[in-house]
Amino acid sequence: MSTAPEPVTVIGLGNLGRALAATFLRHGHPTTVWNRSAAKADALVAGGATAAATAGEAIGAGELVVIALLDAAAVREVLTDAVRGRTLVNLTSGGPQEARELADWADEHGARYLHGAVYAVPQTIGTAESSINYSGSEEVYRRWRAPLGLLGRGTFLGPDAGLASGYDVAILAGMYGMLGGFLHAAEMARAAGVRAAELTPMLKSWLADVFPVLSVFAAEIDSGDYGTEESGLAMNQAGLDTILRASRSLGVPTDTLTPLKELVDRQVAAGHGAVSLARAVESLRGAA
Template structure:
């Protein structure tokens, strides 16, 4: 056992995995959850179960928050004495919510580090788990070894919103990919194709696209879209065909129409010969159109 006392607030699937990993690694661990029944297995493993949040924090050096959302974290911590504590918040939220929590922590005498988890609960504490952090460099340095027991640690900087900034961008890509896969699966079924037969071919094609994403990233960061190897006009035509095909098969997908609208904006501005990556410039334009009705 180490002398570093850790408290975990929230015992959903992820919270239980976090607390269990600390226990396995020899950290004295106190846990709290609104429903105390969730702590039963952890108590058997050696955790101390607090009856209230104040009690849970009373002897803690490090407090790890793993709750449903930002509002739940605010509610649980409101009115609790966090002075002198290191707060690590693994609760999902927006970049501004993370910054708001960091400001609240500073006003109440605590140091704050925000984390974005890239793992399912059963992989916490293994090489398959990684967590990005941003916020207090002092908390990161002081507790790096303890946090590393949960998964690979990547520190992004002092801005508490950075970890969430990366997270929402990555999750947007993830859900776009999942939506595309499920739409493809629906199209396959409509065409009498087994999804199990489709998937390896789709994975092969998506893997082959990885270099294009790196190229697009460079074009976006430089603001130079002149190369146009995958031109806007070519993709506009391809999307129009794909939309017709999906409608004909009875499985249209609004995301395709929305993406084509983004392409249409750039082509309409005379940039059809430029790279598809220039679509990144359309997002604000289209959202403003929607706001005007």
């Protein structure tokens, strides 16, 4: 026997929050929404949502409360004692410790808590291109798996509420590092008379060939064994020197690459020039 879709509340109606609420509405869930700027709810109300006058009223409208605000501080400002007996699924970006603190706060106030990290642009929410990692209460994840599954492919990582955020900020750091490298490459190419659109296919091909080394580096970092017969830190130091000199000669600042060079320099100066480039991670730990 089929059951009617359960009520859902969405707190926060930025681009992500509006996409979440629209997805629940599209699948027939009675959806209550709240946002500080009430006008952001207008299109959703026209589509069948109910706009709450206050955050507390929205939280009280149903058991499942999905939160998508700017940061953890904004979440703490909005949540009230009305959360008692509610299930909070927080999709707000933040660090792992912030997620753990919010989970503790929820527990102290009689609420169940699940933290999520979204890997999608808002327009892909509710499609096969969207995925969300969750951590925290496994009971919550299993109980609400069906409606949460409407938002994107879900993966439960474990009971530590900070785990989804731990993955998230690390993945995003890698992404922004790559984007910084791309912007630097594009400007170096422009200065050398090459259009970014001409450079990019070759760059993408090269990066695809390089990506497998990440798994090798990961094994070295986890084991602490950086021995290698491939190009070591000293060789990469020389390569980075060449790139930085070329960049300066083209009039392009080296802001994006200098920090990596400094990590490598510290390891080479400490006598590790013959080992894997992966050992540069030790410089981030303060180790020589």
